[in-house]
């Protein structure tokens with residue numbers, strides 16, 4: 001019986017050592033140490049032994065069991081560790097491989113220009129305002145000194161939605177809205193970028209939808225010289241210190257006096273070329289001193305408060321700054337065009 005137990009031990013230990021995986025190890029455990037296993041079988045014969053031999057044999061059986069299960073524990077750890085290593089090896093990745101390049105988009109050139117102009121005016125203490133694109137006739141025209149039937153309404157062909165609502169033809173209604181919000185009290189210093197709409201036929205220089213940036217300053221003692229100084233700083237910062245500006249008399253119903261601002265042509269340096277149509281100057285924006293009627297309609301006392309306003313088209317500015325010859329390029333989303341304006345971050 002003793003020999004049989006020893007034999008079983010050797011046999012089991014050999015099998016444990018040879019086990020290739022955890023399943024095989026478990027099968028060995030069940031077959032040798034289980035209730036139906038050979039060790040239990042051998043111990044069934046204990047009844048035939050003498051009272052002296054029985055405890056010895058019992059102790060030996062325990063030793064054999066312990067030896068097998070001890071060995072099994074070690075083997076189990078070893079196999080588990082091997083399984084983890086195998087999985088790690090299978091999932092290994094080469095962190096030194098070059099990555100797939102991510103295609104970067106770029107800001108739309110109009111977005112860049114608008115942000116540049118916003119930053120410039122924010123630096124001079126302005127805040128940014130917005131207004132609705134579907135606008136009331138009142139704010140788009142009437143509050144800007146353009147009553148119904150005024151001939152100057154023809155300067156801006158409009159898309160009407162109802163008798164009293166239209167797609168705004170300029171960003172100037174935001175002037176009226178902002179002043180009204182201030183209820184005739186305190187200074188106003190804003191710019192407002194946004195989309196505007198006019199019933200124009202699209203061509204290289206016209207679009208039925210385009211952008212404008214409006215500026216408005218209202219306070220006590222605001223003068224024409226403040227307007228000129230502001231526009232000069234703006235033009236030189238945006239187009240270069242070497243550029244000159246000039247103001248020409250013009251007409252807008254909501255400003256008096258009204259002007260148009262030109263900058264000196266960069267291409268020819270002022271001597272005249274095809275870009276400036278031989279004049280040496282390029283028109284950039286419309287501006288003027290806020291008309292007293294506009295101030296009064298928004299609740300401001302025009303004897304105490306004065307102001308200036310200006311309005312410009314970012315498309316035109318972008319066209320001049322980047323040498324774009326057709327306004328439609330900004331809206332047709334041709335990536336070959338847009339990619340040229342991508343900036344390396």
Ligand code: PHE
Pocket residue numbers: 169170171172214215252255286287288309310311312
């Ligand atoms: N709203 C005018 C336009 O669209 C521009 C402008 C704005 C002129 C403010 C004077 C003052 O043509």
